[in-house]
Amino acid sequence: MKPAPFTYHDPTTADEAVALLATHEDAKILAGGQSLMPMLNMRFVVPDDVIDLNRIDGIAGIRDAGESIEIGAMTRQRDLMRDDVIATKAPIIPAALHWVGHFQTRNRGTIGGSLCHLDPAAELPCLMALYDAELTVQGPDGARKIPFAEWPLAYMIPSIGPDELLTGVSVPHWGGNTGHGFVEFSRRHGDFAIVAAAALLTVDAGKITRAAISIGGADVRPIRLTEAETALVGATPDAGTFKAAAEIARGIEAMSDAYVSSAYRQRLAATLVERALAAAASNLNGSA
Amino acid sequence: MADTRDIEMTVNGESHAANVETRTSLGDFLRHGLGLTGTHMGCEHGVCGACTVMVDGEAVRSCLMLAVQANGHEVTTVEGLAEDDGTMSALQEAFWKHHGLQCGFCTPGMLTSLTAFLRDNPDPSERDVREAISGNICRCTGYQGIVDAALDVAKTMQKGS
Amino acid sequence: MAVRYLGAEVQRMEDPRLLTGHGRYVDDITMEGMLHAAFLRAPMAHAKIRSIDPSRALALPGVHRVITHADLGAKYSHRMNQLYPAPVIEQNKTQYPLAKDEVCYVGEAVAVVVADSRAIAEDALALIDVDYEALPAVVNIMTALEDDAPLAHADTTSNLMGKMRSSFGDIEDSFAKADHVFSAAFMQHRGGCHSMETRGVIARDDPWGDGLTLWTSAQSPYLIRRALATWLDESEERVRVIAPDVGGGFGPKAGFYPEEVAISLAARIMKRPVKWIEDRREHFISTTTQRDQHWDLEVACTAEGKILGLRGTVTHENGAYIPYGILLPNSSLTPLPGAYSIPAIDVGVDIIFTNTVPNSPVRGAGRPCGIYAVERMVQVVSRELGIDPAEVRRRNYVRADQMPYETGAKLRGGAPCIYDSGDYEALLEKVLDLSDYHSFKERQAAARAEGRYLGIGVSSCIEDTGMGPYEGTTVRVESSGKVAVRTGAASQGQGHQTMISMLVAENLGVKPEDILFESADTAKFSHGIGTIGSRVAANVGPSAHDAASQVREKALKLAAEVLEASEADLDIEDGVVRVNGAPDLSITLGELAVQLTPMSAMRVPTGFDPVLEATSFDGSSGSPIACGSNVAEVEVDPGTGEVKVLRYSVAHDCGVMINPMVVHGQIVGGVVHGIGNALFERMIYDDQGQPLTMNYGEYLLPLASEMPRVDVTHMETPSPLNSLGVKGAGEGGTIPAAAAVVAAIENALTEFGVEIDYYPVDPQYLTELIDAGSAQAAE
């Protein structure tokens, strides 16, 4: 199981990488390699060129920008788990990363790689959907910004051109009395989720004032449960409220495959949304 | 013509220079390029963990990294865990004592993973250890001897500190 | 007095080497001029091969040869050997080393590329043009015998490979006088090998020198030597097979594979050593696996739950070829009364060809299936009659005072299956105590009050171990005093070196570190059988013990003459023979060895054969029957269908334990394999015979994070069948595990009336049963 031959490039700037993309038609970007390398080894992808981002300066790192957290595409999943800004301003990110693969894969895997790979069951895209995060890609004509809602085009296909590079993502900060909940169901620790649910709740004077719910793994892209979010605002954060949201989750469109039926995914979505909301309500005052 | 690169890396404290085909994985390079066959390839798709080595101190899958990506870095393999005089590390000793290996094929990856893990998490619970090695498959032992070995080392480290 | 090792927890001698990265597995071996091979494998489950054109591949720089069936010539144009011929095999289909004109499963070897590197060999695979004509494939064993089912082989008229039956006692009478008859039907699925080291072969052919040498990751080098020599029509003496360090075996590495032939021929054709290392994708599609068995059973019992008879049918999936005889269906039937005294049994098996990977035993072979079946029926009796599962078992066990107990079933060689010793009820009580079974109801109620669902399951098993006829050992003292110990038994991690060295050290009176152990090299020991079916300890244990004792006797006899002392006054310690009470009088074993191997024209002491050496083939005179009782405690989450095994307890009796630490490791590893079967491992094919689970993200092996701590306790009832009283321990953890786990899940979900008819039990299936149960309750 050895990769087919390719030509290897290791640019040191993003511009250089973009230029390489422009001149090499069948090139593949290599970030952490935790998804790409298995596919190269199995020859599921056989690019002529591999463009390695690991020697580029300036597209890794985490920056607190007040209203948002700016995360470079090449930031390792490990670093997201060890970062203080994230731990205080978006604790749901390390909570979810705990479920992403294993510590050895997180030592290499990047946030950008996960967002570009766009596995329907991946945790990071599910969180970016939750936050309405904004992605920045750089191409021959410069940078452009894409709201996450427009990022997934189809099954594992992000809205990025063959000559473009994801450079970063901006995660808005939820202030106030906010709680977060991330739960997923996978067969074994570190497996991709069968279904995952993420929730953010802000509560003021005993009533929910802001809510976001996203579900990963159920469909080809993360689903935002907007109907339930709307219903939650103004409600009291209690078991009955969460049960009602769960019933809405049961009605989502879900895919089926060789392993799991759509009905089971819907059932899981209901269970997990209820649990994610309960978890969020139980850690309010964290500043998710 | 095959795409090759001249690379240089430090492996277990010794520096090596070589010309490698760029598609060669770090694991294959260590095994067949440097003859360090202690690192094992069990799946070549990133799940079994047998190939785990430390790059700049962090445990990574050597089947999911190209040799050329380790250019200029420091690599530690299972051969580099014992002292120079051959004295086994506390973890290796504990694996021996707790019957943490049978066929020995998963062992190098278990040892490199747990060496890095215990350095960063000196006081883990059994659950922590089990999650830490969830990315290392062992078909023989049922994991119990491995978990006991790791906990034993942690306990000794706690006492010593 | 000599050091006692038998029964001591001895740290393994093989470990320091393996812990420091100095093992020697096949892929670690390299040799001058070695080439690398990759196999082109069938992409569809059933097809005719119209033509193969390798020209584009041959044009690739670095490619030396592409070999197909046609290139092997008339001398090598026949099918692989049947390793275990049996009369019930009606259609003896083995495969060609490289497919001739038909492929019958995805993964069947079609051609082999030999190149400068493995990567180049793989590059070439994509450039071989094969013209296939697709044929319909059969995958589902439940419909494979219907008239309009596709045929697994184009030239046959039925997918029935053969039928067999285990039948004893008066079954009609048992059912006629029963108070109750209950039935159950269920599917059992067992997965593949998944040793962490895949298979691999290096072949070197030196017609003017050593002949053909094979380094192969295998459990049975002698079987391979014979099969390969027979296939090549050459002398066994000219074929040497070496199993170096092997990274796990578990059954599928005990066979003889097409790749072993093809790589041997490739080396012969190329006149250079050739290496092939199976990659993990190949392992999924070309290493034999176990697969499906469907059981449909009826049990007859009294109102008190005493089982009178068991009857029914089994449909067994064989895969596309039959390299391994009927070991698997046979070993499914042999243990059928389980740990119970059941007067009559009548169960028949239909063995079915499908277009999937051929099957072979995997840890436990058919025993986990047979035991699961019996345990299921005991569970049904318990449930239907409302008797506690432990109590039903007590009422049915073969009692200690019935030993030796002849069940009526037959072992593989046709000998009667006789339980040699054991106290099954005492073993049950031990595991009930260990698992806090008696207080479980309180734990369960407390958890239920918190909305959690706990369940407990019991299962008991017997295991026929130590099948003969022998596994020999040679012990030889050399002039330095070091002791060469050789056996045919290959180790895949069981620690043979430690076990055998301990027995020799103890019996001969030498230090373990003075033993030079070598095994699994056909050039170094005359003949061996292999490491399968928990047979090694009960065979090589006695032979090592006996060979060492013989050497000891010879040494003492000679020392008595040299030291002019009485043999009764001599003792050997750390390789030195001393006279009790006269500490200055001594001679080393090395010095004695020199006397027995004199220089030319010198004399061998009168009355002695040369060489301080002995070989023994002492083994077990029958099949020692090990036994175990297990308790699994699980929690089921009805919200997701997830099953967590919280606790797992084992009481096991494998007779006298040579090294309890190693036995413990075998049991725990075996239990985890069994839990994997119960909950995780499933090799899925679609209805066209395409494998769908081809990587370790899709095929779920048990991980540390989901596995419970396993508590183990032992009884040591000596086997009367060998000199050490030992029984095998390699599979006893696996065999009863699925039954215990499945029973525990049902117990947790009693209020939903869940009855499981399939394993591995996946969460989706469980939620469907829970929802159906809730709906029914609501009506």
Ligand SMILES: Cc1cc2nc3c(=O)[nH]c(=O)nc-3n(C[C@@H](O)[C@H](O)[C@H](O)COP(=O)(O)OP(=O)(O)OC[C@H]3O[C@@H](n4cnc5c(N)ncnc54)[C@H](O)[C@@H]3O)c2cc1C
């Ligand atoms: C055993 C194992 C378990 C895993 N479990 C999980 C899990 O539970 N959940 C989960 O989410 N993931 C899981 N993963 C995958 C995760 O580890 C990867 O990190 C992630 O999917 C990809 O990130 P990467 O940085 O490794 O990207 P790569 O593998 O390097 O790249 C992935 C894809 O994205 C493209 N790409 C990468 N970066 C950019 C960029 N900046 N711009 C444009 N394109 C880019 C690449 O060309 C490639 O197509 C697992 C992996 C393994 C090996």
Ligand code: FES
């Ligand atoms: S060989 Fe690298 S993870 Fe399995």
Ligand code: FES
């Ligand atoms: S010891 Fe054999 S795989 Fe772990």
